[in-house]
Amino acid sequence: MSTFxxxxxxxxxxxxxxGGTIWRYRYDKFGWTTRSSQLYESRxxxxxxxxxxxxILLVFIGHVGGLVIPESWTEAVGVGEGLYHFNALxxxxxxxxxxxxxxxILVYRRRTTGPVFMxxxxxxxLMYVLLVAAILLGLWTTLxxxxxxxxxxxxxxxxxxxxxxxxxxxxxxxxxxxxxxQFHIHSIVGMLLFALWPFTRLVxxxxxxxxxxxxxxxxxxSRDQRGxxxxxxxxxxxxxxxxDRERRP
Amino acid sequence: xxxxxxxxxxxxLDKCIGCHTCSVTCKQAWTNRAGTEYVWFNxxxxxxxxxxxxxxxxxxxxxxxxxxxHRGNLKLKAGGRVQKLLGIFASPVQPKLADYYEPWxxxxxxxxxxxxxxxxxxxxxxxxxxxxxxxxxxxANWDDNLGGSSEMGHLDPIVATLNEKVRRASExxxxxxxxxxxxxxxxxxxxxxxxxxxxxxxxxxAIYKREEDGIVLVDxxxxxxxxxxxxxxxxxxxxxxxxxxxxxxxxxCYPRIEVGLPTVCSETCVGRLRYLGLFxxxxxxxxxxxxxxxxxxxxEAQLDLLLDPxxxxxxxxxxxxxxxxxxxxxxxxxxxxxxAKTYRxxxxxxxxxxxxxxxxxxxxxxxxxxxxxxxxxxxEDQGVLFxxxxxxxxxxxxxxxxxxAGRTDIVTAVLQKLAAMRAYMRDVSLGRDGDPSxxxxxxxxxxxxxxxxxxxxxxxxxxxxxxxxxxxxxxxxLEELGxxxxxxxxxxxxxxxxxxxxxxxxxxxxxxxxNALRQxxxxxxxxxxxxSGELRGRVNLLNWDGNGAPDGLFPDTPREAxxxxxxx
Numbered sequence: 001m002s003t004f005x006x007x008x009x010x011x012x013x014x015x016x017x018x019g020g021t022i023w024r025y026r027y028d029k030f031g032w033t034t035r036s037s038q039l040y041e042s043r044x045x046x047x048x049x050x051x052x053x054x055x056i057l058l059v060f061i062g063h064v065g066g067l068v069i070p071e072s073w074t075e076a077v078g079v080g081e082g083l084y085h086f087n088a089l090x091x092x093x094x095x096x097x098x099x100x101x102x103x104x105i106l107v108y109r110r111r112t113t114g115p116v117f118m119x120x121x122x123x124x125x126l127m128y129v130l131l132v133a134a135i136l137l138g139l140w141t142t143l144x145x146x147x148x149x150x151x152x153x154x155x156x157x158x159x160x161x162x163x164x165x166x167x168x169x170x171x172x173x174x175x176x177x178x179x180x181x182q183f184h185i186h187s188i189v190g191m192l193l194f195a196l197w198p199f200t201r202l203v204x205x206x207x208x209x210x211x212x213x214x215x216x217x218x219x220x221x222s223r224d225q226r227g228x229x230x231x232x233x234x235x236x237x238x239x240x241x242x243x244d245r246e247r248r249p
Numbered sequence: 250x251x252x253x254x255x256x257x258x259x260x261x262l263d264k265c266i267g268c269h270t271c272s273v274t275c276k277q278a279w280t281n282r283a284g285t286e287y288v289w290f291n292x293x294x295x296x297x298x299x300x301x302x303x304x305x306x307x308x309x310x311x312x313x314x315x316x317x318x319h320r321g322n323l324k325l326k327a328g329g330r331v332q333k334l335l336g337i338f339a340s341p342v343q344p345k346l347a348d349y350y351e352p353w354x355x356x357x358x359x360x361x362x363x364x365x366x367x368x369x370x371x372x373x374x375x376x377x378x379x380x381x382x383x384x385x386x387x388x389a390n391w392d393d394n395l396g397g398s399s400e401m402g403h404l405d406p407i408v409a410t411l412n413e414k415v416r417r418a419s420e421x422x423x424x425x426x427x428x429x430x431x432x433x434x435x436x437x438x439x440x441x442x443x444x445x446x447x448x449x450x451x452x453x454x455a456i457y458k459r460e461e462d463g464i465v466l467v468d469x470x471x472x473x474x475x476x477x478x479x480x481x482x483x484x485x486x487x488x489x490x491x492x493x494x495x496x497x498x499x500x501x502c503y504p505r506i507e508v509g510l511p512t513v514c515s516e517t518c519v520g521r522l523r524y525l526g527l528f529x530x531x532x533x534x535x536x537x538x539x540x541x542x543x544x545x546x547x548x549e550a551q552l553d554l555l556l557d558p559x560x561x562x563x564x565x566x567x568x569x570x571x572x573x574x575x576x577x578x579x580x581x582x583x584x585x586x587x588x589a590k591t592y593r594x595x596x597x598x599x600x601x602x603x604x605x606x607x608x609x610x611x612x613x614x615x616x617x618x619x620x621x622x623x624x625x626x627x628x629e630d631q632g633v634l635f636x637x638x639x640x641x642x643x644x645x646x647x648x649x650x651x652x653x654a655g656r657t658d659i660v661t662a663v664l665q666k667l668a669a670m671r672a673y674m675r676d677v678s679l680g681r682d683g684d685p686s687x688x689x690x691x692x693x694x695x696x697x698x699x700x701x702x703x704x705x706x707x708x709x710x711x712x713x714x715x716x717x718x719x720x721x722x723x724x725x726x727l728e729e730l731g732x733x734x735x736x737x738x739x740x741x742x743x744x745x746x747x748x749x750x751x752x753x754x755x756x757x758x759x760x761x762x763x764n765a766l767r768q769x770x771x772x773x774x775x776x777x778x779x780x781s782g783e784l785r786g787r788v789n790l791l792n793w794d795g796n797g798a799p800d801g802l803f804p805d806t807p808r809e810a811x812x813x814x815x816x817x
Contacts, residue, residue, distance in 0.1 A: 029470035033494035036474045038339065039346050040378070040491070046339040053338040114379045119491070207473050209337075209452030213330050217449035218535075222460040 005188065006173035010166045013195040020198030021206060034204040040115040044105055052102025058095035059138070062088065067163040071156040081154065089146050096139045103132060127200040130193045137186040144182055153180050159187065251532040252556060252567040254576055255443065255463030255607055256506060256525065256716070257585040258515070259595045260436055261705060262613040263667070264522035267434035269293050269390065271514035271523075275438075278513045279500070284492025286352030286377045289389050290499035291514045293436045297405040297647065298392045300435075302348040305485040306599065307406040312342045313483030314446050314602030315539065323540055323603065325449055327480050337452065340476045344485065350387040352377040378491075395432050407650040431616035431644055435651075438514060439486040439499035440598065440606030441465045443530060443554065444539045447498075450481025456496075461719065462527075463607065464501045472496050483602040509718035521708055526583030526715040527576065528607065529556040529567060539603045544654040547600040554605070555590050558583070579717035584704055585609065592693075592701045594663050596652035611705070612652060612660055614667045616644045631672035631687055638664045666691045666701075674702050 025032070038045055066088060074084055107128060110116050145152040162176035176187070197203065275291040294300045308314055312327040327333065327342060355372040363370030376383035392401060402408060441458075445465055448456040455471035456478055458464070467478075467487070474494040478487045487498045502512035506525075510516070515523040531554055538550040556563045558580035567577055580586065588595040588611060595609035614634075621628040621637050628634065638645065638661055645664065649657040673687040673695075688698040704712060788801045 030493070030495075032470075033472065033474040035494040036476055036489070037491070038343055038476060039489050042339065042343060042345055046341075049339040114381070118379065204473055207453065209334070209454075209473070209475065211454070212334060212452040215454050218444065219448055219454055219457040220460045221457040 002173050002177045006162060006176040007171040009191055013191040016195040017197055024198045024203060032203055035201050037116045037119055041109060041113045044109040048102050048105030048109060051098050052106055055095050055099030055102055059099055062092045062095060066156065067160050085152060089142055093142050096142060100135050100139060103135060123200055127196060127202060130189060130196060134189045134193050137189055141182045141186055155179060155183055159183050250566045252529055252563060252570045252572060253532045254572055255528040255530055256501060257528045257607045259524040259585045259588045259609045259611065261522040261611040262433055263611065263615050264520040265434040265436060266520055267293055267295060268519050270517050270519050271436055274513050274517040284490040285497060287349045288488040288497060291436060291438045292389050293434050295393050295395060295432055296435050297398065297402050297408050299404050301389045302344045302485050304404060304406055308483055312480055314604055317540060321540060321542060325446055325481060333450065333477055334452065337475055340480060342480050343476060351383060353383050353385055407647060410650055411646055433613040433616055438608060439465065440484055440608045441501055442607060443535045443605035444603065446604050447478040447482040447487050450477040452477055464503050466500060467496050467498055469495055483604065506716055507719040509716045511714040511716060515714065521713065524584040524588060524713050526585040527580040528586055529558055529563065529580050530554045531556055535605060539605055544601040545656045547603065548597060548653050548659060551597055551600055551605050552590060555586065576717045579715050582715045584713060584715060587704060594666050596663065598652060601654035610652060612648045612663055614664055617641050629671050629675050631669060634668035634672065635665060638668060670698055670702050673698055
């Protein structure tokens with residue numbers, strides 16, 4: 001069981017995430033959108049959405065810090081285990097609460113605003129369940145750690161090495177198995193969320209428009225392929241083209 | 250100098266009768282789909298009026314267009330790049346559906362299916378957003394023909410500006426008393442600007458300007474629905490499709506333009522007031538022109554951008570920049586260039602937004618003429634008209650706020666030309682000699698005035714629409730350029746794909762059109778509910794495109810007759 005959960009499931013989820021994303025990008029660019037409902041309702045959105053999004057960005061940064069950076073590195077720069085944990089729990093807790101409050105506002109809005117609820121698909125509902133569950137479980141691990149004080153489980157000796165080992169293709173499932181149950185459930189829900197990710201509206205996160213900061217304001221495109229050009233023939237499965245659709249060199 | 254071509258439009262507002270045919274045909278062609286119910290790529294506003302969406306011209310509220318920084322650089326009025334990205338999770342300045350209107354339909358079914366009773370059945374309005382009963386309180390032209398102007402006229406941002414300017418006088422300048430009022434119609438489409446702020450606002454870079462003809466389009470595959478373009482466009486001519494989650498806008502009917510046909514709004518315009526043609530402009534100087542410090546000079550700066558296609562230097566540069574000869578020829582015959590630059594009677598809408606709009610307007614003389622006639626003057630007499638243009642300050646001030654950022658002298662000059670044309674041509678058409686002093690008074694030659702009259706009054710189809718077709722050797726590249734709005738396939742259109750509504754690949758326009766046409770040919774059978782049902786399945790000939798013989802085109806041969814014939 002431990003081997004499946006921490007040695008096999010991660011790879012299935014990664015395969016789903018990567019493969020699904022590539023597949024969706026090729027097959028369904030038209031459906032790749034935030035599906036904003038601001039037109040229907042903006043009062044609650046204006047509070048809930050930034051709260052959730054900025055919160056989850058901080059949560060993401062925190063996860064990267066905790067999972068990717070080995071404990072020995074932070075110790076080397078003089079950040080001890082106690083200090084690290086205090087910071088992680090404090091800021092992680094704040095960010096997590098912001099995220100949770102944000103998404104609760106958004107879910108409430110989605111349920112109570114008629115047009116927004118009507119625009120909600122089954123796919124959205126499943127995604128919301130997983131997302132809220134992941135956030136709640138994440139906060140639970142934080143709460144348990146805070147409650148335990150100095151005896152708190154040091155996940156950077158169990159979860160983090162396992163996480164890194166997955167990407168080194170030598171999954172250290174024993175390390176993960178040693179972590180307490182709340183970390184197990186949080187990780188599983190997280191993995192499922194990432195597996196589902198490409199098939200939900202969450203894909204919009206992958207096209208976060210950071211390049212906006214650098215692109216020129218005015219965009220010209222040519223029908224002619226010599227320029228930066230309009231797109232080549234339809235993406236996705238190769239077009240059933242006749243020879244005259246091939247572009248002349 | 251970098252010469253680029255731009256498809257442009259001129260609308261002669263004197264001829265607009267406010268019939269909304271352009272809006273309706275445009276809607277039928279482009280936005281009759283779920284998610285675009287409230288979307289009017291073309292709309293006609295009565296001015297004074299609030300416009301659509303309500304008060305869109307009030308940029309202090311809506312933050313559309315550009316403004317100058319202290320150092321004289323262009324900056325989006327809604328904020329810089331970082332500021333825009335930080336506001337992306339809930340776009341701070343965004344029109345709500347209430348600023349447009351809640352689209353509705355009527356419950357026609359009740360009329361047919363209501364049980365027999367004492368009361369007449371009523372088709373109640375149903376919201377197309379929620380499906381519930383709704384109360385209709387606003388629409389795209391609710392204040393049409395000054396409807397409600399005595400109460401709401403002051404909400405027109407331009408009226409508010411004018412009244413603000415003369416606040417020291419105890420009375421409002423523009424009053425909505427029946428005997429003093431004036432009105433005209435303003436049809437609006439996307440301006441296909443040279444310096445579009447929607448494009449600059451788009452975080453994804455999905456909005457682009459076509460190099461060949463300057464048409465501004467939204468790449469539906471790259472739009473992610475961040476909604477910043479809607480804030481960015483000061484004309485509020487980008488709309489959010491709430492079903493597909495993508496921005497949509499007027500396409501200048503690019504599939505028609507590419508084959509040399511006028512846009513749907515132009516083709517169907519009853520008053521024949523629209524002109525289509527090419528502008529040549531200097532792409533290198535657009536930013537410079539848009540940063541003109543004084544708003545009042547923006548009109549001249551924009552006019553300066555337009556290049557004379559007869560100038561040998563321009564011709565050489567155009568050839569270098571790859572503009573084909575037939576396009577140069579079209580540019581020389583362009584009616585829009587003639588009206589905007591040669592005769593200088595067409596003006597851009599709100600140049601103060603600094604987007605360099607490319608849909609131009611000939612301001613209407615008729616409010617003045619109407620007032621004069623009603624006062625018993627000879628409204629076409631040159632002396633009377635010239636004096637009146639100055640004296641009747643209200644329309645000129647109002648028009649100046651619309652078209653020249655407040656420069657009344659420019660508007661007055663245009664109106665004087667139009668008045669001169671009327672006065673001069675009245676003599677000619679009454680068989681008298683034309684009075685050469687009239688064109689002279691407005692700085693034109695008799696020939697030029699006559700040519701202007703031909704273009705504006707006779708306005709033959711071929712003169713109004715000079716559209717060079719896209720090049721045949723590139724024809725295979727035109728199909729499905731990647732910005733096509735998909736076509737309504739009836740109720741199945743936005744059926745949930747695997748990832749929610751509107752996911753999956755949009756079918757090519759040609760395929761969808763084929764399917765839609767077939768569906769229309771066979772489904773619209775108003776008599777199919779008759780008791781006999783003998784017309785069920787028959788083709789509605791009004792919808793038959795003349796090609797082929799679809800099932801149901803001819804009545805079924807009665808079985809008895811056939812057998813009788815066989816027996817014989």
